[in-house]
Each structure stands twice: as C-alpha cells, then as structure tokens.
Amino acid sequence: MTLPQIFFAYFFVMILGLAVMVVTRRNLVHAVLWMLLMFVHIGGLYLFLNAEFFAIIQIIVYAGAILVMFLFVLLLLNVKQSLTASLFIRGWQGRAMAVVFLLLVFVISIKNLVIGPRGEYSIQRIEQQGHIKVIGEAMFNDYILPFMIIGLILFVPMIAAAVLAMRRHDGSS
Amino acid sequence: MVPLSWYIVLSAGLFFIGFFTFLTRRNVLMMFLSVEIMFNSINIALIAMSHYMQDIHGQMIAFFVIANAAAGVAVGLALIIAVFRNKPSLNLEDFNLLKG
Numbered sequence: 001m002t003l004p005q006i007f008f009a010y011f012f013v014m015i016l017g018l019a020v021m022v023v024t025r026r027n028l029v030h031a032v033l034w035m036l037l038m039f040v041h042i043g044g045l046y047l048f049l050n051a052e053f054f055a056i057i058q059i060i061v062y063a064g065a066i067l068v069m070f071l072f073v074l075l076l077l078n079v080k081q082s083l084t085a086s087l088f089i090r091g092w093q094g095r096a097m098a099v100v101f102l103l104l105v106f107v108i109s110i111k112n113l114v115i116g117p118r119g120e121y122s123i124q125r126i127e128q129q130g131h132i133k134v135i136g137e138a139m140f141n142d143y144i145l146p147f148m149i150i151g152l153i154l155f156v157p158m159i160a161a162a163v164l165a166m167r168r169h170d171g172s173s
Numbered sequence: 174m175v176p177l178s179w180y181i182v183l184s185a186g187l188f189f190i191g192f193f194t195f196l197t198r199r200n201v202l203m204m205f206l207s208v209e210i211m212f213n214s215i216n217i218a219l220i221a222m223s224h225y226m227q228d229i230h231g232q233m234i235a236f237f238v239i240a241n242a243a244a245g246v247a248v249g250l251a252l253i254i255a256v257f258r259n260k261p262s263l264n265l266e267d268f269n270l271l272k273g
Contacts, residue, residue: 002174004174004175005175008175008179011183012179012183015183015187016183016186016187016190019186019187019190019191019210020190022206022210023190023191023193023194023198023203023206023207023210028200028202028203028206031203031206032206035206035209035210038210038213039213042213042216042217045217046220049220049221049224050224051220051223051224051232053232054216054220054232054235054236054239057236057239058239061239061243062209062213062239062242065243066209066242066243066246069246069247069250070202070205070206070246070250073202073250073253073254074202076254077253077254077257077263079257079261079262079263085199085264086199087198087199087200088197088198088199089197089198089199089265089266090266092196092197095196095197096193096196096197098196099189099192099193099196102189102192103185103189106185106189110181110185115177115225115226116226118226118227118228119226119227119228119229119230120227120228121227121228121229122227123224123227134229135229135232135233135236138229138230138233139233139236142233143233146233146237150237150240150241153240153241153244154240154243154244156244157244157245157247157248158247160247160248160251161247161248161250161251162251164248164251164252164254164255165251165254165255167258
C-alpha cells in the first residue's frame with residue numbers, strides 16, 4: 001500500500017466507524033457529538049480530493065451550522081429518553097429487508113457503471129488556478145441561475161421555520 | 174493513487190448505514206441525523222467522481238446539495254418543534270393521528 005492508500009484507509013475506517021457510533025447512540029447529544037467528529041473526517045477526505053472549498057464548507061456549514069441547530073432543538077425539546085425501550089421501531093425486520101433489496105439494486109447498477117470522457121478541469125489546472133477560483137468562475141458563469149434559485153430556497157425555509165415554530169396565541173393550539 | 178471504486182464503496186456504506194437508520198430507528202431526531210449522513214455520502218460520491226473525471230460540475234451539484242440540506246434541516250426541525258408542542262414525544266410510533 002502506498003502512502004495515499006494508507007491515509008484513505010484511515011479515513012475509510014474512521015468515517016464508517018463513526019457513522020456506526022452515531023446511529024447506535026441512545027443519547028442524542030452523544031450522537032450529535034460523534035457526528036461532529038465524522039464531519040471533520042469527511043472534510044479531511046475532501047482535502048484529500050483537492051477540494052479545499054468543500055472541506056471549508058463542510059466544517060462551516062455542517063459542523064458549524066447544522067449540528068448547532070440540532071443541539072439547540074435538543075435543548076429546546078428537553079425530552080427524557082426512556083432507557084428500557086427498544087431502539088428500533090416495531091416491525092423493523094421487514095424494513096431491513098427493504099434496505100438489503102436496495103443494496104442489491106445498487107450493486108447491480110454500479111457494476112454497469114461506464115465512466116465517460118474526461119472533462120477539461122484537470123488536476124494541474126485546478127492546482128494552478130486555485131480551487132476556489134475555479135469553483136467561483138463555474139458558479140457565477142455557468143451556474144448563476146441555480147445559484148439565485150438556491151438563494152430563494154434558503155430564504156423561504158427561514159420564514160417557514162419561523163412560522164412553524166411560532167407559538168400561536170389565538171387559542172387554537 | 175487511490176482508485177475511484179474505494180470512494181464509491183465508502184459512499185455506499187455510509188449511505189446504507191444512514192438508510193437503515195432512517196427506516197428502523199424509532200427516534201424522530203435520529204431520522205434527521207441519518208438524512209444528514211445520507212447527504213454526506215452523496216457528497217463524497219459526487220466530489221470523488223468530479224475529481225476522477227476532471228470535471229467541475231459534480232462539485233457544483235455537491236454545493237447545491239449542501240445548501241438544500243441546510244434548508245431542509247431548518248424546516249424539519251421546525252416541524253419537529255411544532256409536532257412536539259401537540260404531542261410531547263420523539264417516538265415515531267406515537268405520531269399516528271393520520272393513520273387510517
């Protein structure tokens with residue numbers, strides 16, 4: 001194994017192991033904190049793929065914003081977890097069969113994957129120009145309309161979240 | 174050089190951990206956490222593909238996936254708060270008002 005493969009093996013084992021740690025926790029605060037560590041490792045994997053911008057975004061948006069939002073909601077709800085109840089929903093075995101079926105479909109479809117022709121953004125070009133410059137040029141030239149739409153998509157849920165979480169005083173609830 | 178298939182295996186493993194959790198855990202917030210795990214696995218696959226095919230468009234899609242994830246989590250957590258006000262529970266089996 002070469003050195004990049006050893007690094008990748010570290011990230012592989014850590015990300016999958018931390019994901020299992022996240023989904024098996026009974027205490028949700030612990031799950032969120034394990035998830036923070038998992039997101040940091042995924043950010044390291046993005047650095048490994050020459051995508052510095054996404055490593056930064058991964059830390060800022062996921063670890064900084066989304067997980068803090070989860071923690072705030074956990075603090076607001078202040079729910080007492082029962083320690084004896086089962087972790088799984090009733091009839092989870094059938095749902096697990098659905099997961100296995102989808103996994104089979106995925107394996108069959110990924111075996112038929114055909115890699116298309118290489119694009120024009122070679123690794124040398126990205127390293128020469130800088131990743132953020134390449135991303136910015138693509139985003140503000142080719143993807144300006146989706147960029148504006150994503151602004152709207154981020155703006156509407158802000159209002160929706162405020163309206164949904166607002167306590168109504170008309171006596172209906 | 175790390176082959177592309179390793180990244181695909183990592184992404185698929187992460188996705189199916191998230192998908193299994195989404196379907197089988199009874200905690201609603203854990204469902205949302207598993208949705209985030211699935212979004213991250215998709216991003217790993219997109220960025221690895223983008224790196225290996227030397228094309229920037231996969232990374233653009235990953236950017237929009239991240240923005241959508243942030244928006245979706247905001248609405249989802251607000252919905253959980255609104256539901257929790259009516260029925261103070263996080264157990265998925267308690268939310269059966271619309272069940273026939």
